[in-house]
Amino acid sequence: MDLIIILQAGVASGTVLLFATIGEIFAERSGVLNLGIEGMMLVGAMTSFSVTLKTGNPWIGVAAAMLAAGLISQVHAFISITLQADQVVSGLSVSFLGTGLSLVLGEGLSKAGTISLLPSFSVPLLSQIPVLGPVFFTKQSVLVYIGYVIFPLCWYFINNTRPGMHLRAVGEYPAAADALGINVYRLRYLYVFVGGVFAGVAGATISLAVSPGWFSELTTAGQGWIAVGLVIFAQWNPLRAAFGSYVFGALRRLILDIQGPTMLLGVANPFYYNPYYGFFLQMIPYAFTIIVLILGSREAMRKRMGAPAALGLPYIRGQRGL
Amino acid sequence: MEHVNISTQKPTVVSMRGIVKKFPGVLANDHVDFDLFEGEIHALLGENGAGKSTLMNILAGLYKAEAGLIYLNGNPVNFNSPRDAIKAGIGMVHQHFMLVPSQTVTENILLGLEDPRFRLRLRDYEQKVADLGERFGLHVDPRAKIWQLSVGEQQRVEILKMLYRGAQVLIMDEPTAVLAPTEIEGLFKTLRSMVKEGKSIIFISHKLQEVLEISDRVTVLRRGKVTAAGIPLLNTTREELARLMVGREVLFRLEKKPLQAGEVILSVENIRAENDRGLPALNGLSLNVRRGEVVGLAGVAGNGQRELAEVITGLRKVTSGRIVVQGEDLTNQPVKIGIRRGISHVPEDRTHVGTAPNLSITDNVIMKNYNRPPIGNRWVVNAIAASKYANDLRNSYEIVVPSVATPVRLLSGGNLQRVILAREISSQPSLLVAVQPTRGLDVGAIEGVQRLLLAQREAGSAILLISEELEELLSLSDRIYVIYEGKIMGEVLDGDLEKIGLMMTGTPIEKIEAKGGA
Numbered sequence: 001m002d003l004i005i006i007l008q009a010g011v012a013s014g015t016v017l018l019f020a021t022i023g024e025i026f027a028e029r030s031g032v033l034n035l036g037i038e039g040m041m042l043v044g045a046m047t048s049f050s051v052t053l054k055t056g057n058p059w060i061g062v063a064a065a066m067l068a069a070g071l072i073s074q075v076h077a078f079i080s081i082t083l084q085a086d087q088v089v090s091g092l093s094v095s096f097l098g099t100g101l102s103l104v105l106g107e108g109l110s111k112a113g114t115i116s117l118l119p120s121f122s123v124p125l126l127s128q129i130p131v132l133g134p135v136f137f138t139k140q141s142v143l144v145y146i147g148y149v150i151f152p153l154c155w156y157f158i159n160n161t162r163p164g165m166h167l168r169a170v171g172e173y174p175a176a177a178d179a180l181g182i183n184v185y186r187l188r189y190l191y192v193f194v195g196g197v198f199a200g201v202a203g204a205t206i207s208l209a210v211s212p213g214w215f216s217e218l219t220t221a222g223q224g225w226i227a228v229g230l231v232i233f234a235q236w237n238p239l240r241a242a243f244g245s246y247v248f249g250a251l252r253r254l255i256l257d258i259q260g261p262t263m264l265l266g267v268a269n270p271f272y273y274n275p276y277y278g279f280f281l282q283m284i285p286y287a288f289t290i291i292v293l294i295l296g297s298r299e300a301m302r303k304r305m306g307a308p309a310a311l312g313l314p315y316i317r318g319q320r321g322l
Numbered sequence: 323m324e325h326v327n328i329s330t331q332k333p334t335v336v337s338m339r340g341i342v343k344k345f346p347g348v349l350a351n352d353h354v355d356f357d358l359f360e361g362e363i364h365a366l367l368g369e370n371g372a373g374k375s376t377l378m379n380i381l382a383g384l385y386k387a388e389a390g391l392i393y394l395n396g397n398p399v400n401f402n403s404p405r406d407a408i409k410a411g412i413g414m415v416h417q418h419f420m421l422v423p424s425q426t427v428t429e430n431i432l433l434g435l436e437d438p439r440f441r442l443r444l445r446d447y448e449q450k451v452a453d454l455g456e457r458f459g460l461h462v463d464p465r466a467k468i469w470q471l472s473v474g475e476q477q478r479v480e481i482l483k484m485l486y487r488g489a490q491v492l493i494m495d496e497p498t499a500v501l502a503p504t505e506i507e508g509l510f511k512t513l514r515s516m517v518k519e520g521k522s523i524i525f526i527s528h529k530l531q532e533v534l535e536i537s538d539r540v541t542v543l544r545r546g547k548v549t550a551a552g553i554p555l556l557n558t559t560r561e562e563l564a565r566l567m568v569g570r571e572v573l574f575r576l577e578k579k580p581l582q583a584g585e586v587i588l589s590v591e592n593i594r595a596e597n598d599r600g601l602p603a604l605n606g607l608s609l610n611v612r613r614g615e616v617v618g619l620a621g622v623a624g625n626g627q628r629e630l631a632e633v634i635t636g637l638r639k640v641t642s643g644r645i646v647v648q649g650e651d652l653t654n655q656p657v658k659i660g661i662r663r664g665i666s667h668v669p670e671d672r673t674h675v676g677t678a679p680n681l682s683i684t685d686n687v688i689m690k691n692y693n694r695p696p697i698g699n700r701w702v703v704n705a706i707a708a709s710k711y712a713n714d715l716r717n718s719y720e721i722v723v724p725s726v727a728t729p730v731r732l733l734s735g736g737n738l739q740r741v742i743l744a745r746e747i748s749s750q751p752s753l754l755v756a757v758q759p760t761r762g763l764d765v766g767a768i769e770g771v772q773r774l775l776l777a778q779r780e781a782g783s784a785i786l787l788i789s790e791e792l793e794e795l796l797s798l799s800d801r802i803y804v805i806y807e808g809k810i811m812g813e814v815l816d817g818d819l820e821k822i823g824l825m826m827t828g829t830p831i832e833k834i835e836a837k838g839g840a
Contacts (some may be wrong), residue, residue, distance in 0.1 A: 161442055165432070168422070175420060182433065317432070
């Protein structure tokens with residue numbers, strides 16, 4: 001069990017969570033809770049895999065995943081923004097829809113054979129830095145590097161640009177934004193779409209880079225739900241989201257690797273000798289998600305953590321309050 | 323103060339002709355005409371529901387009129403959204419502020435504008451905002467977040483938002499409702515300085531005193547119709563305006579019998595409590611109320627009034643201190659104990675706390691005695707006795723409604739408040755805590771509610787009246803406490819408005835008197 005290798009693999013698997021979490025941050029910052037991430041990620045993973053199989057070009061696969069997941073997200077947008085239905089119910093159904101669609105359309109893909117993956121490479125110079133070099137800059141997929149660039153950009157966009165300011169206003173107090181001529185409905189559609197696109201990339205990151213292939217619903221194995229929890233943990237901030245994603249990626253990897261060695265810290269490794277203990281370890285991220293979601297659903301807690309004030313509320317012009 | 327001289331009439335900026343607006347079941351505006359001259363402050367006066375806000379929401383592009391025309395500087399205009407109106411130079415400051423609490427003052431002002439294009443270079447714009455504020459006496463820190471600001475400051479941001487967009491016509495919807503007296507003075511100064519720069523202001527209000535103080539001309543609406551069209555204030559009186567507004571003579575003096583206060587009924591000793599967000603709301607507050615007196619609690623909204631009422635009635639726990647009612651310690655006792663000991667509560671939120679909206683009048687009035695004879699016992703409610711009881715209350719409290727089986731959500735504000743008062747007063751409480759009992763009611767209904775409170779005072783209850791209407795506090799109360807940030811700043815016996823105003827903005831009475839003496 002080599003710590004550097006665990007961290008290195010953790011960063012790669014954390015990139016999946018990073019894309020999904022940042023996408024959800026965009027949607028939630030605009031006031032739309034989208035619980036459909038898991039479904040959208042599966043659609044993304046399946047689409048990118050099958051398109052890459054057909055075309056031989058993984059980049060076309062990624063683009064197709066973005067488009068497919070983005071389209072699925074618009075189902076949620078239509079139901080929750082235009083029809084003003086409950087966002088939790090709509091999000092759950094979109095999750096089922098995405099999962100179902102990808103299982104049906106992905107039937108047989110798991111035996112389809114090998115595909116060309118997205119390129120991996122080491123960054124010259126940066127990979128020479130002790131510890132950080134091997135962890136972050138050695139033999140990582142191009143998507144991992146894109147992740148490094150994208151999260152600070154998203155943070156800057158949300159906090160320091162005019163469209164970002166409008167995004168925040170629409171999620172905090174849509175009536176105020178509307179009164180000044182900002183089109184609340186259009187922006188919400190847009191950012192739900194952005195959230196879908198990111199979820200699609202997250203899915204493609206799994207099937208084309210981190211753990212290549214199509215393993216039906218085990219491809220994502222509930223990471224979409226972990227992303228929902230991470231958004232709350234990150235307090236809707238992309239920088240904190242990146243931190244949380246990489247930590248969780250590493251944790252995921254550690255849980256796998258800890259079951260390997262016979263000795264652990266000088267004593268017999270219980271996880272090696274009794275594999276059932278391993279199940280409890282694997283539960284940790286999901287248990288964490290449940291706890292965060294319970295905390296996050298408490299009104300007082302949400303206020304303290306700075307949740308967008310209009311999160312989960314449909315906007316109806318002329319209605320008092322939000 | 324300057325008044326418009328009719329003979330040298332200024333040019334007309336806005337002209338609304340034959341405006342009609344219907345809402346389900348209501349004709350909110352019935353062929354309303356309205357003219358605004360350049361550089362004037364024009365008051366739009368009327369009771370709640372008279373159609374003032376509706377008319378102005380049409381002018382501001384928020385509603386569409388069913389009929390009628392709007393002319394701006396003589397040209398017909400058609401606004402499809404507030405954005406169109408703002409572009410044409412018409413800005414409205416709503417009663418409920420349209421500000422994003424988590425964003426800064428500058429960000430709120432820049433929302434929806436084309437400049438800056440992409441990067442928010444807030445530094446540059448903060449300076450612009452500060453300069454604009456300087457020009458009109460609207461001082462506010464451009465970098466402060468909205469939630470950090472007082473209500474008065476937030477109002478300044480709203481005005482700045484419109485000025486920044488180059489508004490020539492500013493519509494102020496009940497702007498003084500949320501302000502302390504000193505802040506009102508500041509607002510009036512700002513409005514006058516804006517008029518000097520050639521801007522025109524529409525001032526929506528139902529308070530005669532303010533209208534008389536600030537405006538040049540006044541248009542009065544009653545039930546959607548104009549009863550006085552742009553009459554100069556010089557040619558009218560307070561009584562005349564009240565008559566135009568209500569449609570009958572209004573007495574401004576309430577009959578209040580001199581009464582000797584009895585023993586102390588409620589004694590609140592040094593209590594502390596938190597608000598819903600876990601922040602301190604009451605910080606060592608003490609007060610007492612005696613039998614047969616009305617004690618007023620004045621203060622700007624959000625200084626702990628609601629929490630105090632909840633703490634006394636048992637809806638909220640205190641973290642320290644004591645609440646004693648008729649010699650019995652009721653600190654952190656459940657509501658039910660309080661009710662048994664004769665505490666009545668007329669809460670601020672009529673529709674959610676005061677009543678159960680979907681239940682009938684009968685069910686709402688028996689809520690406190692359904693399990694006691696003659697209405698019921700531990701197991702059953704006698705429906706016949708209950709509805710007879712409700713009918714008796716309906717007659718004696720003049721609740722205007724076809725049947726006591728009507729769900730209370732269908733009642734008007736005045737009738738709803740009568741239902742609550744009927745329930746709370748008929749139990750002959752020893753202590754009555756009334757929070758904003760007349761808020762949002764029209765002049766006629768206000769008079770009725772105030773009479774009921776005074777009658778209860780004569781019947782020997784101790785009454786704690788929490789209100790933001792100073793006029794009401796002065797006319798009803800025997801003593802007035804002033805609350806500020808969860809503490810009592812002092813007590814006034816003679817209704818000295820200046821003292822109350824100073825205390826409302828956080829000066830303790832000791833300091834005021836020290837200054838007065840020196």
